[in-house]
């Protein structure tokens with residue numbers, strides 16, 4: 001299968017290793033990765049912050065670039081949610097039925113990375129080896145937004161050598177929320193404080209998630225506290241081999 | 243839709259300002275954390291028990307969709323059925339009109355005192371204050387409302403207005419205001435003190451006001467859901483009953499209660515059924531009040547109805563599940579929302595009732611985590627409405643000349659232009675990689691410049707790696 | 723006001739963009755076993771910290787007498803149509819015929835029948851009909867002894883509303899749904915029994 005990688009502007013710039021990991025896993029599983037180089041940003045930050053007029057060209061641009069591919073995979077649950085759920089809504093707000101139809105066709109071919117592996121390819125064991133203590137934070141967009149279910153946990157549990165520890169109150173938001181983290185910094189930090197406490201309680205070496213944006217928030221506090229706990233995108237764990 | 247004189251928003255600071263003070267109050271955070279954790283667990287337990295919960299939610303959503311689609315028809319039908327049953331129906335387009343009607347009706351009875359069942363709608367229109375000006379004392383009979391009234395505070399939750407107070411704080415309040423020095427902080431004893439305190443009032447006051455959880459167009463029946471029995475008292479003991487109800491509370495058919503009386507109790511107090519539900523229809527010979535008035539209140543609701551995305555907000559049955567599950571509310575408490583409607587429902591309802599211009603920080607009082615949408619018994623897509631309202635806030639802001647100097651606006655516009663072409667985007671990536679070097683230590687930025695400083699004030703920011711993914715990809719393609 | 727509402731209905735229509743959600747219809751009746759249903763009702767009522775007992779139709783007076791002795795209740799208000807065969811000696815029963823509210827409030831308790839029971843939620847429904855009387859008499863006294871016939875217990879909430887619709891009269895009766903004794907969750911969101919309604923609820927299921 002040909003898989004078009006939707007890297008997201010955020011991962012492209014700040015977390016290139018996540019993209020590399022996705023490429024290596026998908027290729028390891030025998031599929032071909034294509035990277036449409038015209039892609040930039042899906043418009044999520046603009047749209048969710050209220051800059052909808054500014055987001056619209058980005059949305060149209062995305063649809064144009066990606067509509068030709070059979071399967072579109074992204075290592076960001078929130079950007080997948082943007083395309084799958086908010087694009088429809090954006091089309092509605094702008095009374096654009098043509099766009100709405102295009103989005104409807106595109107949306108069902110867009111997958112978050114873990115759900116692509118587990119649900120579309122039907123694979124749990126990707127042949128990874130990672131001998132470390134790991135905990136997993138289900139981000140809001142993966143859990144409640146696009147509902148990836150326990151796909152990430154299934155993948156993690158199949159990793160050889162891993163010491164997987166579940167997180168208490170894992171379903172609670174870490175407090176990132178895009179521009180929320182800055183606009184409501186105090187509340188955001190209060191939420192993050194509780195999340196960090198639960199992560200430290202697991203004594204994990206690494207905290208894993210399906211969104212690097214939330215991980216950047218979590219990791220930012222872990223680093224400031226000099227906690228020694230690292231963050232890693234799920235794909236980076238799964239890419240690791242003996 | 244500008245209503246600067248609106249009765250909903252108090253002179254409250256912006257959400258983030260109120261929130262900042264609240265998150266620093268550790269007692270408040272402990273009270274809130276404990277209370278919300280308890281109620282979340284209870285709700286989840288009784289919801290999981292029902293195999294058809296999702297079907298009930300969809301049914302609830304459909305019934306409410308239908309109500310909004312034919313609201314005019316159902317209101318006319320309700321007026322007819324209530325009138326046939328001996329009740330009187332009044333129409334109030336705003337808070338002012340509603341307060342005038344209620345004041346006039348009470349004055350006509352000659353009574354200067356009324357008993358009240360907890361009602362958000364009457365809080366919304368600030369009925370108590372209007373009555374006070376007219377020389378009428380309103381006595382709140384719900385335990386939490388009583389606590390709030392005695393403490394001269396504002397409600398912080400739609401169902402449990404005193405959620406921010408713990409038992410020892412309540413005890414201290416009752417000891418003082420009810421003159422009961424020996425009172426302990428046993429909840430049972432506190433409740434008994436309230437029973438004693440209000441009994442005389444129930445026996446003697448001749449007029450009561452209430453809100454309504456539901457009103458049935460088909461039969462003219464009005465329904466009040468409660469726990470303590472103060473509702474039954476107010477609905478049964480007085481001679482005159484005045485109910486103020488938002489126009490959206492209507493249900494078409496009697497059988498619809500079969501859906502909503504499952505959705506509401508399980509979502510609100512996490513019980514299979516609340517202790518008491520009263521349903522009455524007009525006046526009943528020899529039983530209960532012999533004069534009944536129903537005030538139908540608009541107060542901004544038709545504006546909400548006119549907004550295609552916002553309309554679903556009117557489906558709300560005020561169960562408070564979204565509030566109890568909200569991680570933001572859990573940290574800030576209710577007062578930060580500056581409205582009688584706090585939490586996620588408040589963040590979408592208040593700006594719509596008063597106009598986004600008057601509550602422009604509320605649509606941002608959410609991390610869009612979606613927990614509210616998951617629990618909402620009528621499936622209101624709260625994150626979607628929040629994003630929609632943010633769009634309105636920004637669009638309004640951009641019509642103002644100040645927006646030309648607004649950093650966020652300029653930054654967002656600049657970024658949108660950058661993202662519009664691959665070339666500008668890639669240029670910006672490289673520029674960022676270069677410009678950051680003075681700030682990077684050990685792979686992180688701990689004290690960033692400009693807007694980044696807002697982030698690094700609280701936590702570190704990862705340095706931009708020297709090679710972007712796309713540069714790596716190109717290199718790899720070349721090498722192959 | 724109506725004109726404004728009508729305009730709003732049209733402007734705010736979501737048209738083609740409205741997401742249609744379908745799902746299986748919700749459960750409208752429980753076709754389970756009768757004994758199980760009655761057992762569930764008893765169990766659920768008891769979970770609200772009410773006391774639940776069983777008796778036969780012929781044994782009501784006996785059961786009531788025993789219960790009132792245990793509770794120490796001597797003066798009970800009863801609806802005007804309550805059958806004499808339910809009453810036991812040794813207790814003063816006062817029939818409600820527009821009794822003064824202070825008299826009712828001064829009684830030890832109330833003895834009444836019920837219109838319906840809902841097993842799923844442990845709810846008793848009063849409709850002011852047969853053996854139930856005015857709303858006031860089941861509200862003011864601090865103790866409520868309620869007698870419900872097993873055949874009046876339905877399974878789920880929608881069944882109760884369907885059933886009530888069949889017995890509805892014009893003018894309509896007032897309905898009171900009672901699920902356990904009066905309670906509040908207002909202090910730290912914990913349910914505590916006993917505020918303004920009867921603080922003690924005893925229920926007999928008549929089979």
Ligand code: SF4
Nearest residue numbers: 558559561562564618
């Ligand atoms: S928005 Fe939904 S969850 Fe929140 S109070 Fe209203 S009905 Fe309940």
